[in-house]
Amino acid sequence: MRILLVNPWIYDFSAYDLWSKPLGLLYLSNIFRNLGCEVRLIDCLDRHHPSLGQFYKTKSNPYGCGKYYSQIVEKPTILKSIPRRYKRFGLPEKMFVKELEKVSPADIILVTSGMTYWYQGVFEVIAILKKIFSPVPVVLGGTYATLCSEHAKKYSQVDYVFSGGDVQELIGLMEKLTGERFDLGKIPKNFAEFPPPNYDFYMQCEYVVLRTSIGCPFHCTYCAIHKFATNFQQKPAEKVVNEIEYLVKRYQTNLPDGKAGNIVFYDDALLYNSQEHLTKILEEVKRRKLNLYFHTPNGLHPRFLTEELTIMFHQTNFIQPRLSLETSNPEKQKQTGNKVTNEEFTCALKYLQKAGYSAKDIGVYLMIGCPGQTFDEIYESINFVHGLGAKVLLVEYSPIPGTKDDETYKFNLSDPLLHNNSIFSLHPLTLWDKFQKLKDYAHQINQKLM
Numbered sequence: 001m002r003i004l005l006v007n008p009w010i011y012d013f014s015a016y017d018l019w020s021k022p023l024g025l026l027y028l029s030n031i032f033r034n035l036g037c038e039v040r041l042i043d044c045l046d047r048h049h050p051s052l053g054q055f056y057k058t059k060s061n062p063y064g065c066g067k068y069y070s071q072i073v074e075k076p077t078i079l080k081s082i083p084r085r086y087k088r089f090g091l092p093e094k095m096f097v098k099e100l101e102k103v104s105p106a107d108i109i110l111v112t113s114g115m116t117y118w119y120q121g122v123f124e125v126i127a128i129l130k131k132i133f134s135p136v137p138v139v140l141g142g143t144y145a146t147l148c149s150e151h152a153k154k155y156s157q158v159d160y161v162f163s164g165g166d167v168q169e170l171i172g173l174m175e176k177l178t179g180e181r182f183d184l185g186k187i188p189k190n191f192a193e194f195p196p197p198n199y200d201f202y203m204q205c206e207y208v209v210l211r212t213s214i215g216c217p218f219h220c221t222y223c224a225i226h227k228f229a230t231n232f233q234q235k236p237a238e239k240v241v242n243e244i245e246y247l248v249k250r251y252q253t254n255l256p257d258g259k260a261g262n263i264v265f266y267d268d269a270l271l272y273n274s275q276e277h278l279t280k281i282l283e284e285v286k287r288r289k290l291n292l293y294f295h296t297p298n299g300l301h302p303r304f305l306t307e308e309l310t311i312m313f314h315q316t317n318f319i320q321p322r323l324s325l326e327t328s329n330p331e332k333q334k335q336t337g338n339k340v341t342n343e344e345f346t347c348a349l350k351y352l353q354k355a356g357y358s359a360k361d362i363g364v365y366l367m368i369g370c371p372g373q374t375f376d377e378i379y380e381s382i383n384f385v386h387g388l389g390a391k392v393l394l395v396e397y398s399p400i401p402g403t404k405d406d407e408t409y410k411f412n413l414s415d416p417l418l419h420n421n422s423i424f425s426l427h428p429l430t431l432w433d434k435f436q437k438l439k440d441y442a443h444q445i446n447q448k449l450m
Helices: 023-034 050-054 093-102 116-132 143-147 149-155 167-178 237-251 278-288 307-315 330-335 342-355 375-387 404-409 429-449
Strands: 002-007 010-012 038-043 070-073 086-089 108-111 138-140 208-210 261-265 292-295 322-326 363-368 391-396
Touching: 002 023, 010 116, 023 038, 023 167, 023 208, 038 093, 050 093, 093 116, 108 116, 108 167, 116 138, 116 143, 116 149, 138 167, 143 149, 208 237, 237 261, 237 278, 278 307, 307 342, 322 342, 363 375, 375 391, 375 429, 391 429
Parallel strands: 002 038, 002 108, 108 138, 208 261, 261 292, 322 363, 363 391
Antiparallel strands: 010 086, 070 086
C-alpha cells in the first residue's frame, strides 16, 4: 500500500516553531513501514524545506526553534474586528502543489489537523488533494478532527473523519477504504509497542520530538487530552533511551563538533511515576554519556519534582524547565483539577534553584482569560511567581470543546475559529487593553530577573 501523509498550513494571527512536528504522523509512518507500506510525508510547516531556500533564509535559535515563512491573507469574516494581521504560515501553495506532483499515486491519504481554529489550512489542503488525486480516499484525523468532528464532517469535504488516537481502529478503517489487508501481528497493541517516530522526510533535523508516554492521569477542567488517549501509558525506560540514542545518531550526526543534540519531550505527564520512569531514563542517559539537551515545552507537574530529580535535570542538561501553575489562587487550583498547590510549587522551585537553575532559566505557565477569572487574581499570580524568583510565561485560555469547562460554561461558540486563544473570545474587545497591560507587566518584571 502507498500512503501519503500531509501536515497542513497554519492560518492564524501568529505562529512560531517551538519544537513543532506532526508527531502523530511520524509515529504512524514507522508503524506503516513495519507493515510493508510505502510512505511519503509532505509537511507544509517544514521550515527547512529546500524549496524555501530560494527566497527565504531560515534562522533558528541555539536549540532549533524559529519563525515560519508566512504570507498575509484575508481575515475570515468572523475575525474582521480583531485588529491584527492574519497570516498563512508554511510553504507557499505553489510549492505544496509541486511536491504533490512528485508523489506517486497513493492508495490512501491521511491528513492531520492541529489546533481546532487552524482548520482553514486543513480545508485548503484537502481541496487541493481532492483536485489532484480525486479517486483517492482522504482521511482527516488529529486535534480538530477529534474535538470538532461534526464541523469537520459538514464542511471539510473529506471522505472520512477519524476521531481519537486508536491505531488499530485507524488501520481497520484503512483496510475498509482500500480493500487491503495488514498483518495483525505487526500492529502495535499499546503505546509501549510503538516504534520511534520517523524523521527520514526532513533534510535538516535541528531537534527530535518524541513521547515517553501518552495520556494523562489528571483531569484538568480546561484540557481535552482524554479525547485522544483514554488510558495513561508509559514506555519502558530502557526502550525510551534506546529510541533517544537511535534518533540522535540517525538524524543529528551532522551537528557541529561539540554541539549537543536536542531532544524534546512532549509528554502531558512526564514526571508521573518518575522513580520508575524518568529517573531511570536519565540515569541511563548519564551512564551512556549521551551529549544532549532536553526540552519540556509542555509544563511539568511541580508536585512530582524532588530534590534528586532536579539535580539530575541539571546534570543531564534540561534546558529552561517549564512548570505548570496556571494560578496561585487555591480555590481555582482545586476547581480546575487539583494538580498542584502553592506549597508544592514553592518547594519545586526551591529544588530547581538549589540544583543550579537561575531565575532566567525557570519558566512558569500562568493562564489568563479563564472563565470567571479576575484581573486581580492574575496580577496576584504573577507577583507570587516573581516573588519566588522565576520567569512568568502567560498562556491565553482557549475555550476547548469536549472539556469539563465546556460542560460547565456551555461555550457554544458558533465557529471553531473562536477557540483561538489569542483573541479572548469569551471576553469583550473592550478588555483587550487590560490583557495587553497584563502582558506588558509580566514582561517588565521578567526583565528585572535577568
